Amino acid sequence: MPQEFKLILKHLDNPGYTPDIECYLRHGGYDALKKALAIQPKDLPDGKKASPQEQIRDDVKLSGLRGRGGAGFSCGLKWSFVDRRSGKPIYLICNADESEPGTFKDRQIIHKDPHQLIEGMIVSCFANDVKLAYIYIRGEMPKGAKLLNAALKEARAKNFLGKNILGSGYDLEIHVHRGAGAYICGEETGLIESLEGKRPYPRIKPPYFPAVLGLYMCPTIVNNVETLCNVKHIVTMGGPEFAKLGTPNNTGTRIVSLSGQVKRPGYYEIEVGKATIGQLINDPAFGGGLLDGRKLKAVIPGGSSSKVLKAGEKFKLKRKIEGKDVEVETDMLDLPYDFDSLQQAGTMSGSSAIIVIDDSVDIVGALANLSEFYAHESCGQCTPCREGSLWMSKTLHRLTHGEGRKQDADYLVKIADNIPGGKTICAFGEACSWPVQSFVAKFKDEFVAKGAADEERRAKEKVQPKIATPAERKELTTAH
């Protein structure tokens, strides 16, 4: 029976656990920082010395930690890209702009255990010679910002931050910056622009890779809240020990946000890959099954932008059995919840937010809802996303308001196919088109039927399809 494995969530929901520093210290808080600062330079076989910073970075590499924000990129590798010879300061930014629909894990940490994040950040900053770091927190979390600021103040008072931290000679300051309510600020280069005081237009890559030309054109590391918390545990446990958690190449734990029509929606921390989607939905330790009398229709496995999985879908998963590569046919419910298996199933674990959709849900309406969100959040910088996201939303609006056409399903796919794949500046293009592509591909009959029904009804009533007026378009995109 899979169980929760609480590494990051270990204390925060325990009765009596408070977000203040004294409580954190009572639970072993800042021991990882003390340990990190006490690391001595190590002799290497080739006669060179590994600095304490290099040792931590190596540990993070050995831990196999992958980014918890959405892309699942190796954290150690990301850190290794940082230009350390530019002579410019290196910045670290904690991406706390948790905005992906369905995702509510980082806010638990921020609200209930802010010092865990701060300690993770200090250790990560130390490992990367960062003297100034920022927490970019979503504008809709004012309380979180307040808590973080209070926690930073406490940390400063205890000299975990500021000048000459704990007598080590290392200086670090961390500032909290609140966003202003734009989803695109979660994109790291958009976030950086926003932090610089500009419109959050994502930057083109090349040349603006944050590791080289990031904040104020200096090398910059942008990591997710949960990722940074993990660094604290890597320092505590050691990289190889951390790598034993989870499954190969999918190490450590993940906090899964589970929502939709399950009995026990919520957030659950698991060892990566040690539970399947089906277990997360149905197991009494997790979702506890669908609401009574409902049947599973689909699952969005990794935040709203990940491709949908249809109930009953089967995938060929590559597995190593007795040293041999074999392909195993796997039902979508039996997909281990990790990075690689979901990728093999054509989707992603993304921000590890599972949205369960049962048979009571109108799939066209669900997609219309998602699409509206993305059309509203497109920043408007590059053509395909600015124009394409609106046209998809407009078409879906038509389909859900009795103005559909049979060919709308194909039309949606045509637009969606012209957005992702290097055609946009940032991954928002993918985020807005993947749901459309996958929903229509997997539930095409429902889309066609809806359009056909509308056409039939209109033929009976002898009315022409109405083109949305500009006023309606405004209503459409400002509905939130």
Place this chain on the structure above:
Amino acid sequence: MLQVNINGQPRQFPEGLTINQALRQIAVEVPTLCHDDRLQPYGSCRLCTVEVKGVNGLVTACNTQLRDGMEILTHSDTVQGVRKTLLGLIAKDYPVEAVAQFPDKQFHRYLREYNVKAGGSRKSPPPAVPYMKDTTHPYINVDMSQCVTCFRCVRICEEVQGQFVWKAWNRGDQTRIGPVRGETLQDGGCVSCGACVDTCPSGALEDLTLLLRGVPTDWTKTICSYCGTGCEVNVGTRNGQITTIRPSMEGPSNHGHACVKGRYAFDYVTAKDRPLSPMIRRDGQWQKVSWSEVNQFIADKLREAAAKHGPDSIGVLSSARGTNEENYVAQKFARVVLGTNNIDCCARVCHSPTAAAMKMTLGTGAATNSLDDIALARTILVAGVNPTEGHPVTGARIKQAARHGAKLIIVDPREIELCEFATLHLQLHAGTNVVLFNAIGAAIIEAGLVDQEFIRTRLTEYMEYCEFIKQFAPEQAEKICGVPAAKIREAARLYATNKPSLSVHGLGMTEHIQGTEGIMALVNLALITGNIGKPGSGINPLRGQNNVQGAPHMGSEPKLLAGYVPLTEARGRFEAAWQVPIPTNPGINMIEMMEAADTGKLKVLWSIGYDIVMTNPNMHFTRRAMEKLDLVIVQDIFINETAKEFGDVFLPAASSFEKDGTFMNGERRIQRVRQALPPEGEARSDWEIVCDIAKLMGKGEHFAYKSAEEIWNEVRSLWPEAAGISYARLDKLGGLQWPCLDENDPGTGTLHTDRFTHGKTTALRRIEYVAPPKLTTKEFPFLLTTGRNLYQYNAATQTARTPNDSIHSTDYLQLSSADAAHLGLANGEIVRLRSEQGSADLPVKISDTVKDGEVYTTFHSTRVFLNQITTSHRDRYTKTPEYKITAVRIEKLEPVASS
């Protein structure tokens, strides 16, 4: 070299190109809406995406570096399909009428090539979030219903002009481009440089003149006729009319940028009051006459005057607005035909002190470096010049340098626009330049920040300079110039250590009694820190007029011959070439000519393209002197104030759009002026007019030029440093900087690299401070300083006849809010400004860019005649007037009771 395969063809390219740049080298065009060579790659339109083998997904050609071994498909079905879809999405609401009206606009051409129909109409109701429209600007029409959201206007305003007028509002499909504040462009702080219009690919932004007069049918590449930056422009004409002027991307001094004057202020050419035929004033009335009649009249009168009063009773003023060729012909006329050295030009009232000081100290009286060096400098010293108004394109480049990390030190009594971008503003008391620069020198030496190697190998009298300069310790200097000692030291540290340091300066340096000496004090700083002879360094006067560097260089100077050589040295060489003796009497300069007129020694004045009355200081004196002349010949494109009040003969000259020749800009660059229009009416080139009169006076064989090029060839045969600059090379290569010794010489960007023009070493000058004689008194408690405004140009002969005049229609008296409160003055109130010389009435503009006790104005307006009050003090060396300091009082005018 990189080996690349493009569309199946193996190709080679040098390293460092983007895919787009490489494609353009081999004339493969991928559509780009957001790309402009003047801007950083942006990658937002996504039209330039191409397929690169082995890369997952498409890549944008504009921002992706070309790499060895790339296999690129630029027009595969996939990318063509993407482009068509994107164009369709952009064009879905785009007005179809616009496409029909201007089919050759970049965006419209793409629609045609990709067979995409615009889906909107100008008749469609406006969208819920409306598009910006602005029809209030005198030059720019804004209709954002044609916006394709490429952000080029936003970016060019930021990245080239540095003005930040445009902004993207809202997000997603409701993204709208509009001014950063207010409703109109001008609310947003627009300086009307036209860069956004020039880059706009769709016509959302368009020149009004082009909308009214149509798309040009002909384009002529020439040089702007305003300031000394020397911007290369393309003049678009249709039916003999200018419809638009666009900056040239190849322009070596402007790189595709222009300002409101060069870009838009051209309609003076066809102004209603432009005189179209020669005129003689008889019985107080101007009478139109033929060229033959006027020429004979002038020839007779000149002969008569010379016979009666001697040749030195005649003076000729040539024009820094005219071409090099015209200036050369004018001075040759004075010397060969009239037999006098009384030839001067308007450099006298601006940078003569610079030329003199730099000639003395460095051997060449011109900028040591190039305008491109602004981008190379790490420290830029901006002394007594307001480039964002006077030299806007150079000003924009300085802003960009600051935005990219260069440190600016501003030396100016006023808080000029560049102060916003500056590290230090040394707000000295007007007229204390020598003290301040000596103090900076003292601080450099005190801190041991000199360039020892440069001093050892290139300088003499260093020890004497050190000894002398001690008296100017910053604390001492602070008492006189008003700049805190700490700031002086900080400036010294920056200039001497954050190298290369480049200096630009203007008339705030020269128009003082110690103008020439102030420049020498500045040159000393460059010398002791080794900031000379290296890229990104040097002393660089920003010259005020299109050819003010060239005019005296052609010998329109009483003491100099072509090539800026002293008459005393080069007499033999020129006499041999001209085959006539050059008069031995020393000539007199413009200021001395006015004095000679006043004392009755000068009888005849021929003024070419210079408005003496309007421009010279102390207008009352000027008028008194002018009145005494027997004959005043005015040769200009307009009846200027001089002609109006004192002219006896008027000769209609061709404007620079109507003739051929060359200009020399402030960085020693000779550039071709080309005829874009036939001259209006009977107007003719200055050189043609002068040559004809020379023929009538019996010297035809010396003036038998058939073209401007023939004149230029004579110039370069006499001026070795320009020998390599032929018209053929200028046409092929664009402008060339002298020295350019032969036809293989690429020209010289940086002077004095390993020796000075006059020798290996030069001596440091010890410049004593002489306090300006006229400081404020109880009677005249305010110090007036003068300057230029962006929209007007000097005496405003041209700009006042264009819509620029509607943007800046009068001179304003700027004074601090404290002074205004003290005097009880409100914005716009008309006051009388009075000095010992006279008075002028003008409106008040309260602005704390001036210090308490100092006031500032411009002198463009013929409604104000500001020069009625400026002083008669002169530079001690060159006689350049001290326009920059006049003691004045401000009189409140009592409202006249209406009956």
